Amino acid sequence: MTPTYEAFPGPMALLCALCIFLIPFAAAGLSxxxxxxxxxxxxxxxxLSSLCVVSVAALAYCLCGFxxxxxxxxxxxxLAIAGKEWGWIxxxxxxxxGVAFGGSPASLAALFGIFTAxxxxxxxxxxxxxxWRLGPCCVSAALLAGLTYPLFAHWAWGGGWLAQLGANYGLxxxxxxxxxxxxxxxxxxxxxxxxxxxxxPRHGKYTPDGMPSAVPGHNSVLVLLGCLVALVGWLGLNSAxxxxxxxxxxxxxxxxxxxxxxxxxxxxxxxxxxxxxxxxKPDASLTANGWIGGLVASSAACxxxxxxxxxxxxxxxxxxxxxxxxxFEARLAVDDPSGAISAHAVGGLWGLLALGLFGxxxxxxxxxxxxxxxxxxxxxxxxxxxxxxxxxxxxxLNWLLxxxxxxxxxxEGERQGMDLYELGAGAYPEFIVHSDEFTQRKx
Amino acid sequence: xxxxxxxxxxxxxxxxxxxxxxxxxxxxxxxxVFAGMGVEALGLGLVIRAHPVPRGxxx
Numbered sequence: 001m002t003p004t005y006e007a008f009p010g011p012m013a014l015l016c017a018l019c020i021f022l023i024p025f026a027a028a029g030l031s032x033x034x035x036x037x038x039x040x041x042x043x044x045x046x047x048l049s050s051l052c053v054v055s056v057a058a059l060a061y062c063l064c065g066f067x068x069x070x071x072x073x074x075x076x077x078x079l080a081i082a083g084k085e086w087g088w089i090x091x092x093x094x095x096x097x098g099v100a101f102g103g104s105p106a107s108l109a110a111l112f113g114i115f116t117a118x119x120x121x122x123x124x125x126x127x128x129x130x131x132w133r134l135g136p137c138c139v140s141a142a143l144l145a146g147l148t149y150p151l152f153a154h155w156a157w158g159g160g161w162l163a164q165l166g167a168n169y170g171l172x173x174x175x176x177x178x179x180x181x182x183x184x185x186x187x188x189x190x191x192x193x194x195x196x197x198x199x200x201p202r203h204g205k206y207t208p209d210g211m212p213s214a215v216p217g218h219n220s221v222l223v224l225l226g227c228l229v230a231l232v233g234w235l236g237l238n239s240a241x242x243x244x245x246x247x248x249x250x251x252x253x254x255x256x257x258x259x260x261x262x263x264x265x266x267x268x269x270x271x272x273x274x275x276x277x278x279x280x281k282p283d284a285s286l287t288a289n290g291w292i293g294g295l296v297a298s299s300a301a302c303x304x305x306x307x308x309x310x311x312x313x314x315x316x317x318x319x320x321x322x323x324x325x326x327x328f329e330a331r332l333a334v335d336d337p338s339g340a341i342s343a344h345a346v347g348g349l350w351g352l353l354a355l356g357l358f359g360x361x362x363x364x365x366x367x368x369x370x371x372x373x374x375x376x377x378x379x380x381x382x383x384x385x386x387x388x389x390x391x392x393x394x395x396x397l398n399w400l401l402x403x404x405x406x407x408x409x410x411x412e413g414e415r416q417g418m419d420l421y422e423l424g425a426g427a428y429p430e431f432i433v434h435s436d437e438f439t440q441r442k443x
Numbered sequence: 444x445x446x447x448x449x450x451x452x453x454x455x456x457x458x459x460x461x462x463x464x465x466x467x468x469x470x471x472x473x474x475x476v477f478a479g480m481g482v483e484a485l486g487l488g489l490v491i492r493a494h495p496v497p498r499g500x501x502x
Binding site for chain 2: 171380396
C-alpha cells in the first residue's frame with residue numbers, strides 16, 4: 001500500500017513525531033522481558049546486550065539501512081517484469097545524507113526506522129539468552145538492521161513490489177502492514193528462530209532422552225512490568241506506522257489505541273484461562289508471551305478493524321502463542337527462553353493474515369466499510385515472502401557469521417554465567433550464587 | 444538436508460512470485476500461490492528435521 005506523500009501538515013508531523021518518540025518504551029519493555037525470562041547469572045549481560053544491540057542497530061540503519069529501505073516516491077532500483085515495475089531496493093544516500101530533517105515525511109520515516117531497527121534487533125536477543133556472546137550478537141544486529149530489515153521494509157513500506165501488488169496486479173491495496181506485524185515483528189521473530197537453531201539449546205535444557213526440562217525465568221516482576229511498558233511503546237509504534245505507511249489520518253489513532261489494547265488484553269486473558277485449565281494455575285511467563293503476541297498481532301490491522309475484530313485477533317493470537325511455545329520447545333527442540341519466536345514470528349504472521357480476513361482496508365480517504373477484493377491474497381504473498389525469502393536470508397547470514405565468528409559462548413562461560421564470564425561482575429552481587437539448581441542433576 | 448530445505452523455501456517463494464507476475468487474478472493464481480506456500484512448508488519441514496532433538500548435555 002503506497003499512501004500519498006506530498007507533505008504532512010505541521011500538526012500531523014508533530015503528532016507522528018510524538019508517536020515515534022513512544023517507540024523506545026517498546027524497546028525498554030522487550031529488554032525487561034528478555035532479562036526477566038533469562039537466568040539471574042546472565043541478567044546484567046542481557047541488559048548490556050540490549051543497550052549495545054539498540055546502539056549498533058541505530059548506527060547500521062543510519063549507515064546503510066535507510067538508504068536501502070528508501071521511501072515511497074524516493075529513488076529506488078527496480079526491475080521491469082512483464083511490463084510492471086518491481087521496486088526491490090531503495091537508492092537513497094548512505095548515512096541519511098539528503099534527508100530534509102525538518103518534519104518532512106522522509107525524515108519521519110527515517111526517525112521511525114532508526115527506532116524500529118532497534119526493536120527488530122532486540123527480538124532475537126531473548127532467544128539467545130544465557131549463551132549468545134556479546135560481540136557476535138552485535139554483529140548479527142548490524143546485519144539485521146543494516147540489510148535484512150531495510151530490504152523487507154522497502155518492499156512493504158518503501159514503495160517496493162509488495163506495496164505495489166494492488167496497483168500492479170489488483171491484489172487489494174497491495175501488502176498492508178500498518179504497524180509492522182511483518183516488517184518488524186516477524187522479521188525479528190524469524191531471525192530469532194535462526195539464532196535458536198544456530199546456537200542450539202542451553203546446557204541442561206534437554207535430558208539424555210531428549211525431553212525438555214523447565215528453566216524458569218529469574219524475575220517475573222521484570223517480565224510483567226516489561227509487558228506494561230511495552231504497551232506504551234506499541235501505542236506509538238502502531239499509530240506512527242499507520243500514519244506514515246498506511247495513509248491513516250491522525251484522528252484514527254484513537255481506534256488504533258483501542259484496538260492495540262484490546263488485542264493484547266484478549267490474548268493475555270486467553271492465556272491465563274488456558275494455562276489455568278491445563279496446569280491448574282495461571283502461568284506468568286506464558287501470559288507475558290501472550291500479551292506480547294497480542295500486541296504483535298494487532299500491529300498490521302490496528303487501523304483497519306473494528307474493536308470486536310481486534311478482540312478476535314488477540315484471542316486467536318493467545319491460543320497460537322501457547323501452542324507454539326509448547327511445540328517449539330517439546331517437538332522441535334528449539335530452546336527459546338523468552339518465547340520470542342512464538343510471540344513475534346507466529347503472532348506477526350497471524351497479524352498479517354488477520355488483516356486479510358478481518359480488515360476493511362481503506363483507500364486514500366478512510367472509509368472503514370470498504371472491503372477490497374483479494375486483500376487476503378496480497379497478505380499471503382507477504383507471508384510467503386517472509387517465510388520463503390527472509391528466513392533463508394537471515395539464517396544464511398547468521399550461519400556465515402557463525403563460521404567466521406562463533407556466536408555461542410564456551411561451555412565454561414555458560415556454566416559460570418554470562419555476567420561473570422563476559423563482564424566480570426554479576427547483576428546481583430549481594431546475592432548468594434547458587435549452583436545450577438534448575439538443571440537436571442546427574443545421578 | 445538443511446541446504447535442500449533452504450532451497451525449497453526459496454523455490455516456494457519463486458512459485459508465489461511467478462503466480463503473481465504471470466497469472467491473471469483468479470482461481471489459477473490462488474492455486475499457484477497455495478502451491479508455492481506448500482513447497483515452502485516442505486522446505487521448512489526439512490530444515491526443522493535437519494536440526495535434531497539434542498540428547499543430554501553438550502559437555
